[in-house]
Amino acid sequence: MNTFINHALLTLSLHKGLALLVSAFITSAAVFCVAAAAAMGLRHRSARSRSAVWRLGVVALLIVGAWRLMPDLTPPVAVMEWQVDVTPALQLETTVVELPLFELPEKSAWEKIADGFDRWAVCFWLGMAALWFCLRVVGVLLGLRALSRRCSAASRMMQKIGSEAGLPDGTAYRLASELTSPMLTGWRKPVIWLPAESASWDESRLSAVLRHEAAHWQRGDWLWQWLSQAVLCLWWWQPLAWLARKQLRIETEHAADDLAVSDAEHAPEYARTLVEIAAGLPSRMKSGLGVTMFGNDGVKQRVQALIKTNRWRGRIGMGALSVLAVVVVLLAVLAATKVEFVPQQPVYRSTAKLVSGIKLEANDSLSWQEQMQDFYGTIIETLESSQMQHRAAERVRVLNPKLADHKVEIHASQNKGSGLIQVMGTGDDAKYTHVYLDALLDEFIAFRQSVREQAQGKVLKTFLEETVKKRKMMEDKMEALEVFQRENNLTAVTNGNDKAAQLLGTLQLQREQVRTEILDLELAETDISAFYQSLGRTSERHLSEMDQIYLKTQAEIFVLQNDRDYLLKSHKADHPEVVAIDEKIARAKHLIESVSQQIQQGLQAGILSLKRKVDILDKKIEEERAVALDLGSKIANHDKLKTQADTAREAYQKVSERLEQLAAMPVNQSDYVTIMERASPATAQTTSSMLPIWKLWTPEKKAEKQMDVKKARTAQATVK
Numbered sequence: 001m002n003t004f005i006n007h008a009l010l011t012l013s014l015h016k017g018l019a020l021l022v023s024a025f026i027t028s029a030a031v032f033c034v035a036a037a038a039a040m041g042l043r044h045r046s047a048r049s050r051s052a053v054w055r056l057g058v059v060a061l062l063i064v065g066a067w068r069l070m071p072d073l074t075p076p077v078a079v080m081e082w083q084v085d086v087t088p089a090l091q092l093e094t095t096v097v098e099l100p101l102f103e104l105p106e107k108s109a110w111e112k113i114a115d116g117f118d119r120w121a122v123c124f125w126l127g128m129a130a131l132w133f134c135l136r137v138v139g140v141l142l143g144l145r146a147l148s149r150r151c152s153a154a155s156r157m158m159q160k161i162g163s164e165a166g167l168p169d170g171t172a173y174r175l176a177s178e179l180t181s182p183m184l185t186g187w188r189k190p191v192i193w194l195p196a197e198s199a200s201w202d203e204s205r206l207s208a209v210l211r212h213e214a215a216h217w218q219r220g221d222w223l224w225q226w227l228s229q230a231v232l233c234l235w236w237w238q239p240l241a242w243l244a245r246k247q248l249r250i251e252t253e254h255a256a257d258d259l260a261v262s263d264a265e266h267a268p269e270y271a272r273t274l275v276e277i278a279a280g281l282p283s284r285m286k287s288g289l290g291v292t293m294f295g296n297d298g299v300k301q302r303v304q305a306l307i308k309t310n311r312w313r314g315r316i317g318m319g320a321l322s323v324l325a326v327v328v329v330l331l332a333v334l335a336a337t338k339v340e341f342v343p344q345q346p347v348y349r350s351t352a353k354l355v356s357g358i359k360l361e362a363n364d365s366l367s368w369q370e371q372m373q374d375f376y377g378t379i380i381e382t383l384e385s386s387q388m389q390h391r392a393a394e395r396v397r398v399l400n401p402k403l404a405d406h407k408v409e410i411h412a413s414q415n416k417g418s419g420l421i422q423v424m425g426t427g428d429d430a431k432y433t434h435v436y437l438d439a440l441l442d443e444f445i446a447f448r449q450s451v452r453e454q455a456q457g458k459v460l461k462t463f464l465e466e467t468v469k470k471r472k473m474m475e476d477k478m479e480a481l482e483v484f485q486r487e488n489n490l491t492a493v494t495n496g497n498d499k500a501a502q503l504l505g506t507l508q509l510q511r512e513q514v515r516t517e518i519l520d521l522e523l524a525e526t527d528i529s530a531f532y533q534s535l536g537r538t539s540e541r542h543l544s545e546m547d548q549i550y551l552k553t554q555a556e557i558f559v560l561q562n563d564r565d566y567l568l569k570s571h572k573a574d575h576p577e578v579v580a581i582d583e584k585i586a587r588a589k590h591l592i593e594s595v596s597q598q599i600q601q602g603l604q605a606g607i608l609s610l611k612r613k614v615d616i617l618d619k620k621i622e623e624e625r626a627v628a629l630d631l632g633s634k635i636a637n638h639d640k641l642k643t644q645a646d647t648a649r650e651a652y653q654k655v656s657e658r659l660e661q662l663a664a665m666p667v668n669q670s671d672y673v674t675i676m677e678r679a680s681p682a683t684a685q686t687t688s689s690m691l692p693i694w695k696l697w698t699p700e701k702k703a704e705k706q707m708d709v710k711k712a713r714t715a716q717a718t719v720k
Contacts, residue, residue, distance in 0.1 A: 017121030023339035047254030215259035437679035497631035
């Protein structure tokens with residue numbers, strides 16, 4: 001069984017046209033299965049949701065067909081590959097090709113038929129689809145034209161009932177004796193076709209029929225019928241496409257019935273009308289001109305669905321919407337996935353072995369194990385490095401200029417508990433893989449030898465360079481420190497910085513004292529009386545002539561006020577003595593006011609003078625601060641240069657000591673790596689699997705594809 005499947009897959013991988021048909025059949029069958037499963041899951045829901053599922057299935061079939069027939073214009077998003085193993089055939093091909101006078105056998109009749117079908121499969125598919133679609137269009141147009149010639153206009157009552165049923169204005173109503181079932185046609189405006197005997201129907205029957213046709217128009221079933229017809233013409237050879245179209249038409253009629261029934265009370269009456277009209281119709285009818293009310297062999301199921309209670313009738317719930325969303329995703333994945341039958345690339349493997357070891361002097365067993373792991377890990381990483389593989393490829397080009405380049409993957413591993421390292425090369429060409437692995441081993445041994453020769457001298461050279469570098473850095477730092485010390489007297493700079501700091505403190509103290517005096521004068525200017533009261537309690541301030549006059553006059557007013565108070569005890573206020581004292585008090589107060597004005601002017605002049613003094617002190621403080629900052633920056637720069645010089649001297653001393661230790665250090669370790677077994681002849685590795693591989697599509701080079709197909713065809717011919 002597996003041999004037959006492998007042979008079939010190999011045949012499909014060699015015949016592009018046949019593979020295209022099989023790929024299209026598998027994808028379309030998967031689309032039908034998804035739609036059928038979703039419709040089955042929604043069997044207890046509304047017919048509207050089930051018809052939506054089949055509509056999605058029809059659209060997916062159309063997209064799949066268009067996508068498969070135009071692979072160059074619209075590449076797929078994902079690919080489901082069956083990788084066909086052709087390695088045994090290729091091995092036979094290699095053996096036979098080396099024989100002299102080799103000729104491919106003549107193709108059999110079956111192979112010639114298969115090749116011809118492979119070349120003309122797509123053209124035959126499209127030709128039949130286009131022919132059938134044209135015949136359907138011509139047949140519909142001729143049929144409608146014949147009906148138009150032999151039809152008659154409907155009555156106004158029928159037009160009125162149609163408007164009440166929901167048909168748009170401008171709807172044409174036609175009676176035709178050839179019709180046995182009501183029918184809807186029209187692109188932009190609907191045309192209702194009724195049998196001739198519908199003229200004798202009662203109003204309830206006409207209303208039911210026209211509500212049904214109005215439901216078809218509102219749902220756009222006329223356009224969906226033509227779309228399904230186009231899909232059927234495209235998939236004329238796929239029986240599941242016929243079944244999908246049939247299911248779509250059945251669910252379309254059920255959905256139109258649900259939309260025509262306004263509520264549950266009208267359902268029995270509508271079902272009775274369906275039975276009465278269907279009773280006079282023939283058992284089998286053709287309905288290719290438009291969307292007919294009957295002719296899909298499902299009147300019994302429609303009546304049962306109408307009588308049955310269904311709370312989802314005419315609407316789609318959240319559960320059905322979720323199912324539709326899942327269906328959309330699945331159909332999109334199927335439509336975007338292309339099934340391919342690809343010849344599996346041959347894989348050849350060659351192996352080699354290295355033996356390695358290392359001698360270490362270590363007292364700590366843990367340190368010894370870590371060093372061993374580092375040693376073997378370094379060998380493995382070196383073998384697998386891109387630089388080593390590049391050197392091997394260059395060696396192959398030089399030694400074998402006629403050998404074409406191929407990609408070879410290298411994998412190295414250590415055998416557990418031993419010093420053997422197994423190196424494995426995997427590639428798509430047997431000879432190149434074998435030669436490449438040998439070249440890799442030679443390049444690795446040469447690299448190890450060069451490293452061993454250069455290791456000791458390179459380390460010593462590195463330390464010498466580092467010592468020179470550290471010495472140069474120390475000399476530069478010392479020179480910078482000496483230049484700074486020559487240009488700046490550090491003692492003078494330090495003393496100057498101290499004096500500048502002291503002078504700056506003195507000036508700031510003087511400025512604060514002057515500001516305090518300004519505040520006292522401003523307070524005195526605000527309230528002279530309070531100022532002289534406080535002045536009387538202290539003797540720090542020297543009294544001026546105006547100060548003495550103010551204080552003397554203030555004392556006289558106090559004495560006169562006491563005399564007046566005493567006289568008022570025995571005399572009235574208009575007594576001559578009291579009046580005389582009042583005049584003296586008034587003259588004294590007038591004098592106080594005059595003196596106060598003079599004092600205020602003097603205070604204002606003193607405040608201005610003190611503020612000018614503060615400005616002078618501010619300038620001096622800024623000058624001294626700049627001097628102090630300059631001197632401080634020089635001191636900080638000196639400390640920085642001195643620290644850098646000391647650090648550079650210490651670094652130089654450490655490097656010098658390390659260099660002396662390295663020169664005196666004996667060699668205390670040795671290691672070796674040699675080739676135990678050179679590369680073995682490359683052997684083919686086969687991996688068989690009957691399951692396809694799904695992956696995202698990536699562009700491939702056309703030349704590589706052609707080369708794969710050419711190899712597979714030659715292999716097939718060789719086997720035969």
